[in-house]
Amino acid sequence: MSATHGNPTPPHGNPTHRDGNPTPPHGNPTFPPLNPTPPPVNPTPRRGSPTPWHVTDAQAASYATGSAPETDAWSLEKHVESCGDCAARVSAAVRATTAGPELAAIRASILTAATTPRAVTGRLGELDARGGLRLSARGGVPHFAARASRLLWAAGPAVRGAWMVAVVLVGAAAVALAYGAGYGAARQALLAVAPVLPLAGVAVSYGRHADPMYEIGASTPSGGLRLLLTRTAAVLAVSVPLLTAAGAVLPGGSGGPGAAAWLLPGLALTLATLALGSFVGCRAAAGTLSTAWLLAVAGPVVGRPGTGSLPLAADLVRLLSGAAAQGAWAAGAVVCAGLLVLRRRSFDLMEPR
Amino acid sequence: MRLLRPTGEDPDDDAALLRAVARGDAQALATLYDRHSGWLHARLTRRCGDPETVREVLQDTFVTVWRSAGTHRGGEAGGWLWVIAARRLVDALRAAERTDRMPAVAPAPPAPSAEDRVLAGLEYGDVGAALDRISPELREVLRATVVDGLTTRETARLLGIPEGTVKSRALRARRELRAALGPAALGGLA
Amino acid sequence: MTTSVTVRALTVRHRRTVALNTVDLDFRTGVHGLLGPNGAGKTSLIRVLATVAAPAAGRIELLGRDVGAHRERAAVRRALGYLPQEFGHYPGFTVREFVSYVAWLKEMPAARVPTAVERAVERVGLADRIDTKMKTLSGGMVRRAGIAQAIVNEPELLLLDEPTAGLDPEQRVEFRALLRDLGATSTVIVSTHLVEDVAAACQEVTLIESGRIAYRGTTAELTALGGEHGRDSDGNAIERGYTTALRAHRASLAEAAR
Numbered sequence: 126m127s128a129t130h131g132n133p134t135p136p137h138g139n140p141t142h143r144d145g146n147p148t149p150p151h152g153n154p155t156f157p158p159l160n161p162t163p164p165p166v167n168p169t170p171r172r173g174s175p176t177p178w179h180v181t182d183a184q185a186a187s188y189a190t191g192s193a194p195e196t197d198a199w200s201l202e203k204h205v206e207s208c209g210d211c212a213a214r215v216s217a218a219v220r221a222t223t224a225g226p227e228l229a230a231i232r233a234s235i236l237t238a239a240t241t242p243r244a245v246t247g248r249l250g251e252l253d254a255r256g257g258l259r260l261s262a263r264g265g266v267p268h269f270a271a272r273a274s275r276l277l278w279a280a281g282p283a284v285r286g287a288w289m290v291a292v293v294l295v296g297a298a299a300v301a302l303a304y305g306a307g308y309g310a311a312r313q314a315l316l317a318v319a320p321v322l323p324l325a326g327v328a329v330s331y332g333r334h335a336d337p338m339y340e341i342g343a344s345t346p347s348g349g350l351r352l353l354l355t356r357t358a359a360v361l362a363v364s365v366p367l368l369t370a371a372g373a374v375l376p377g378g379s380g381g382p383g384a385a386a387w388l389l390p391g392l393a394l395t396l397a398t399l400a401l402g403s404f405v406g407c408r409a410a411a412g413t414l415s416t417a418w419l420l421a422v423a424g425p426v427v428g429r430p431g432t433g434s435l436p437l438a439a440d441l442v443r444l445l446s447g448a449a450a451q452g453a454w455a456a457g458a459v460v461c462a463g464l465l466v467l468r469r470r471s472f473d474l475m476e477p478r
Numbered sequence: 479m480r481l482l483r484p485t486g487e488d489p490d491d492d493a494a495l496l497r498a499v500a501r502g503d504a505q506a507l508a509t510l511y512d513r514h515s516g517w518l519h520a521r522l523t524r525r526c527g528d529p530e531t532v533r534e535v536l537q538d539t540f541v542t543v544w545r546s547a548g549t550h551r552g553g554e555a556g557g558w559l560w561v562i563a564a565r566r567l568v569d570a571l572r573a574a575e576r577t578d579r580m581p582a583v584a585p586a587p588p589a590p591s592a593e594d595r596v597l598a599g600l601e602y603g604d605v606g607a608a609l610d611r612i613s614p615e616l617r618e619v620l621r622a623t624v625v626d627g628l629t630t631r632e633t634a635r636l637l638g639i640p641e642g643t644v645k646s647r648a649l650r651a652r653r654e655l656r657a658a659l660g661p662a663a664l665g666g667l668a
Numbered sequence: 669m670t671t672s673v674t675v676r677a678l679t680v681r682h683r684r685t686v687a688l689n690t691v692d693l694d695f696r697t698g699v700h701g702l703l704g705p706n707g708a709g710k711t712s713l714i715r716v717l718a719t720v721a722a723p724a725a726g727r728i729e730l731l732g733r734d735v736g737a738h739r740e741r742a743a744v745r746r747a748l749g750y751l752p753q754e755f756g757h758y759p760g761f762t763v764r765e766f767v768s769y770v771a772w773l774k775e776m777p778a779a780r781v782p783t784a785v786e787r788a789v790e791r792v793g794l795a796d797r798i799d800t801k802m803k804t805l806s807g808g809m810v811r812r813a814g815i816a817q818a819i820v821n822e823p824e825l826l827l828l829d830e831p832t833a834g835l836d837p838e839q840r841v842e843f844r845a846l847l848r849d850l851g852a853t854s855t856v857i858v859s860t861h862l863v864e865d866v867a868a869a870c871q872e873v874t875l876i877e878s879g880r881i882a883y884r885g886t887t888a889e890l891t892a893l894g895g896e897h898g899r900d901s902d903g904n905a906i907e908r909g910y911t912t913a914l915r916a917h918r919a920s921l922a923e924a925a926r
Contacts, residue, residue, distance in 0.1 A: 207490050337757060339756075344718040
């Protein structure tokens with residue numbers, strides 16, 4: 126801590142110090158005597174200016190052993206900050222001293238710390254007396270486990286939360302209705318509800334209302350469209366197989382739409398939610414489109430009460446069955462995807478309140 | 479993190495090494511260590527008598543480099559390394575004396591023009607003789623503030639003296655330097 | 669040392685009200701305090717710098733890149749740390765998962781994440797709680813976990829909005845030491861309404877009042893404004909400096925209005 130370390134030499138005690146200085150004020154290789162005039166060279170800032178001299182081997186050795194006078198040491202210290210060659214020369218000289226073995230030990234432990242994935246809860250870089258890394262008894266999380274859980278985070282709140290339960294319940298309820306209560310139009314009912322379930326999933330997965338970490342995420346490179354698409358994909362990956370399988374085990378009735386008939390409408394509506402969501406936010410978009418779909422499917426039923434399940438089936442047939450209907454949904458999906466591509470940058474910033 | 483890589487650049491150049499370290503290249507870290515650890519060790523040893531602390535600080539410095547080479551924003555790698563090492567040293571000494579309370583005010587570093595003048599003088603030797611004449615405790619304050627670029631507070635921690643003393647010694651050191659050099663040499667140094 | 673934040677003629681609106689009014693600012697490596705009364709525009713500035721909110725007008729350059737362009741913005745965001753004033757978390761996550769998740773969002777190389785997460789959590793003093801669920805943590809601990817997620821990628825630009833809210837006095841002292849450490853290699857911008865935070869941790873102060881810059885200077889200069897008779901250890905000097913600067917700003921506005 127003290128400056129007195131290794132400074133026994135009086136002024137001018139190091140005749141070799143200014144060797145190699147191209148502009149010695151008096152052509153004198155030693156320190157000049159007290160000089161009342163300014164130096165002949167303009168005092169430019171130290172960094173980036175051409176350095177007027179380099180460290181000689183003798184200077185490096187005298188610094189390494191701690192015997193260089195204080196002011197010589199200062200010159201050398203400032204110089205090696207900006208001169209890699211001299212830094213290497215001085216470092217080599219220090220390695221040749223008694224500090225050599227210690228430097229090698231530190232080198233080994235730094236490289237160990239750098240190349241080993243750390244399983245330590247303590248501070249990285251803490252050394253025990255022998256210079257080895259101190260390891261805590263507790264192990265770290267294995268890599269594959271970390272990766273698996275990262276997938277789950279990406280999937281987002283929906284897949285881990287209430288929405289997941291809702292999807293399973295809808296599927297289970299349809300099956301229970303068909304086989305438990307003998308309800309004949311269970312598949313139609315399921316098909317009527319299925320396309321809006323992914324929308325609900327998107328609404329509870331992404332955006333300021335759904336995601337408590339939305340604002341933190343919005344400041345990251347992945348927090349925008351990439352996260353939204355990841356979560357949408359997770360929502361679809363859960364809802365598509367579950368609902369399609371549930372539909373397939375239900376009695377279809379003659380002429381009714383097949384169990385997979387909801388897929389294209391579901392995809393189109395999901396993409397429409399994302400596209401509309403780029404303007405108004407995902408929750409509002411999902412709400413609007415879900416309402417529109419349910420009105421289209423169930424509106425006529427509400428308008429003609431007491432006529433049983435047949436009108437629902439008829440409307441579903443109109444909306445889902447046949448090449449024309451499915452073709453229209455496919456075209457809608459393509460249009461929405463195109464719009465989403467055009468609007469992709471809008472997810473970079475936070476969605477409107 | 480630098481944008482452009484000039485063509486024909488030496489792959490072992492410090493900046494290139496730091497970029498490689500930022501990518502997680504342990505070999506580059508080793509090369510960087512071999513180039514800079516020696517002088518850093520010697521420089522730390524001149525400022526701290528306890529070999530244990532020096533070892534910890536040096537280790538900590540390169541661990542920091544490994545973690546945050548990506549934050550290096552150009553400039554001299556050696557100077558950057560020293561900034562890290564000096565801060566670590568101050569922190570290590572602060573941790574050593576638990577009684578130290580956080581002072582209320584972080585003072586501004588000394589005026590850069592004065593630093594540069596002293597340093598420019600150093601390079602050409604005219605200040606060196608004068609520096610050798612001033613007392614060791616004034617010199618160690620100058621070394622910490624001017625050569626090592628520490629703030630008044632950090633200097634106080636490093637040397638274990640109050641901040642007020644650092645300030646008054648820095649003033650005295652400069653006054654004595656100016657007297658020794660004559661008004662023409664360092665007229666603006668105040 | 670390069671300027672890492674350049675802001676020119678920045679105007680930010682919240683619906684009808686003007687939160688920031690044609691502000692010019694530059695920040696370099698080091699710890700910078702944003703001081704001002706509540707509602708002065710500190711949070712608006714932090715949110716715009718964190719690239720989560722768009723300015724109504726003006727130019728922002730972060731880390732030498734124009735954040736108006738998508739590709740540049742993504743590069744900046746990888747080197748950004750942001751702690752919102754109020755932030756949520758997934759209650760079922762452990763501290764480790766919470767911080768790792770943000771590391772993933774910041775596109776850190778997967779191999780470095782486990783080490784970086786433990787390092788960040790250790791730096792905020794939560795190492796012993798790293799595998800504790802977030803929902804069981806106290807408010808101050810949640811705030812510290814929030815700081816950990818902000819620094820997990822060793823950001824070049826760190827934006828902290830009221831980071832000391834909810835911390836007890838001892839944690840504040842530790843946190844200020846951490847700030848100083850981070851300021852050695854990064855640009856740290858801390859918004860606070862506590863003058864003592866700035867006094868203890870910041871090198872430079874920017875005083876914001878009603879969407880305008882009321883004062884800029886070093887902490888020492890603001891303290892000096894509070895009167896020379898205040899000694900170094902006297903926190904009151906900087907508070908007086910704060911009040912003096914604020915009054916001078918208001919007086920000059922009143923002068924201009926006349």
